[in-house]
Structures are given as C-alpha cells and as structure tokens.
Amino acid sequence: MVMDGSGIGSSEKTCVRSITTILFDLDNTLIFTREADSATCATVASWLTNQGLPKEESRQITTGFLQKFREAPAPNYPTDVAGLDKWRLDIWASVLPEIYHQYIGDVYSLWKLERLNRLSLTPSVISMLEELASDFNLGLITNGPSVAQWEKINESGCHKFFDTVIVSGDLDVEKPNKCIYELACSELKVNPSECIMVGDKIETDIKGGMNAGVGATVWVNARNKSAPDDIQPDFTIVNVTKLPDILPTITAASQNEES
Ligand SMILES: [Mg+2]
Missing domain, CATH: 3.40.50.1000 (HAD superfamily/HAD-like)
Incomplete structure (x- = not known):
C-alpha cells in the first residue's frame, strides 16, 4: 500500500496491526543534544574571555573540548558518575593551557550546569x-x-x-x-x-x-x-x-x- 501524505514519505507495508x-x-x-553541546561551549568560551583569555583562544579551547568529548571512547567509557566527572575534567585539563588550570573546576561546573539546563x-x-x-x-x-x-x-x-x-x-x-x-x-x-x-x-x-x-x-x-x-x-x-x-x-x- 502506498499512502500520499502531502510531502510525507511513504512505503509498502503488510501485516500491520493497530498502532498502540x-x-x-x-x-x-x-x-536537542547537538545544539545544547555547541551552545554550552559558546557560554564557557564567553566565561573564559571574561576571565581575561583572548576571545579566539577561548573559542579554540572549547572547540577542542567538544571534539574530544564527542569522541567518547567505548569500551573504556566511565561506568559511574564519579568516573564520568573525572573523564570530563581530564578533557578540560587537556585543552586548557596549564596557566589556566586554576579555572578547571569552575569551567566544569559551569559546563555541566549549562548543558543539563539546555537538555531539558x-x-x-x-x-x-x-x-x-x-x-x-x-x-x-x-x-x-x-x-x-x-x-x-x-x-x-x-x-x-x-x-x-x-x-x-x-x-x-x-x-x-x-x-x-x-x-x-x-x-x-x-x-x-x-x-x-x-x-x-x-x-x-x-x-x-x-x-x-x-x-x-x-x-x-x-x-x-x-x-x-x-x-x-x-x-x-x-x-x-x-x-x-x-x-x-x-x-x-x-x-x-x-x-
Ligand atoms: Mg538521536
């Protein structure tokens, strides 16, 4: 059976019961995970810029974080919340130059709060x-x-x-x-x-x-x-x-x- 759904795709189907x-x-x-992750990193970049980091460097740091964050390494992915927090903190540590490591805790707290707010x-x-x-x-x-x-x-x-x-x-x-x-x-x-x-x-x-x-x-x-x-x-x-x-x-x- 082919249905015309005014621009909606359709295909043949058989043996379909009522939808429950x-x-x-x-x-x-x-x-909207993808958008939330990008917007959250933009917020963190602004925060870093407000701490005195050059705008472009702030953007590069957060872009670097997002790239590594999205490369989530199964099967070594953390299995509990503490491990998850540590894995993410380690990524921030790897992308923030050492002279800015004083900000790691604040950056992670801000990132986590902003991201979860956006994932509602x-x-x-x-x-x-x-x-x-x-x-x-x-x-x-x-x-x-x-x-x-x-x-x-x-x-x-x-x-x-x-x-x-x-x-x-x-x-x-x-x-x-x-x-x-x-x-x-x-x-x-x-x-x-x-x-x-x-x-x-x-x-x-x-x-x-x-x-x-x-x-x-x-x-x-x-x-x-x-x-x-x-x-x-x-x-x-x-x-x-x-x-x-x-x-x-x-x-x-x-x-x-x-x-
Ligand atoms: Mg999906």
Missing part, C-alpha cells in the same frame, strides 16, 4: 508527550553509555513520560539491532507491528525499526538530509512535535491494512 505504542529515540529527537524537554515536547500518553504506550530507546544517558534522562525529567526506558549501555545490544526493540516490546507487552519508531538517526533508529518489523518508522529529519536507498522511512517530519499531525494517517493506514 510509540517508541522514541532521545538525543536530537526529544532533546521543551514545553511543546512535554505537552506532546502528555497528550500521546493518554492514547498510546510510550517507550524510550536510546543508544549510548549507561551513565551518560541516564544523566540526561534523569536531569531532563523525561523518565516519567515513558512506560519503558531502555539504554543500550545497560545491555549488550544497541540500535539498529532488532533485539533492543524486542526488549522494549516485551516490557510493554506489545507486538513490534503495533509500534511506531520515531528518531533522528536513519542508520540506527529507522534501520532498527525496520529490522524489528515495527508498524511504521518516522524519521525526524531537521537538517533535510537525503535517506540512503536501502533505508526508507515510512514518514519524515522536520521536528518531533509534528508527530501528532501525521498520527491519524499512520493509524488509519494500519487499520486499513488490518482489515
């Missing part, structure tokens, strides 16, 4: 989740190290919106492995074909949803990227808050195919 469940990715889907759910995402929760089971499936992902989940307060929260770092599988979706479905007591998977990363979120045989995949494509030929999402939206707009189309399609 929505599975979400976390980073860059529900919270926006009011529009919160109201969407609250509304969806009255009609659907909601699940969160996130890839990443346990301690780092749980820090974001707990600080953003998003845990309370979900009937199950699954962090790949707590398991030996991650998206796009279908087993992580099957675990979520098992916890929610639903069949994958009853689920919609929503996420920003096509190679993991969407590919994984396809691997698991979910009822529909929804790609949050804020940057207007092209999908590879072998991974075609059923629907594409530019922001997760657009999901309710297309839900009637998705659920109607699944009911038609059920009959």
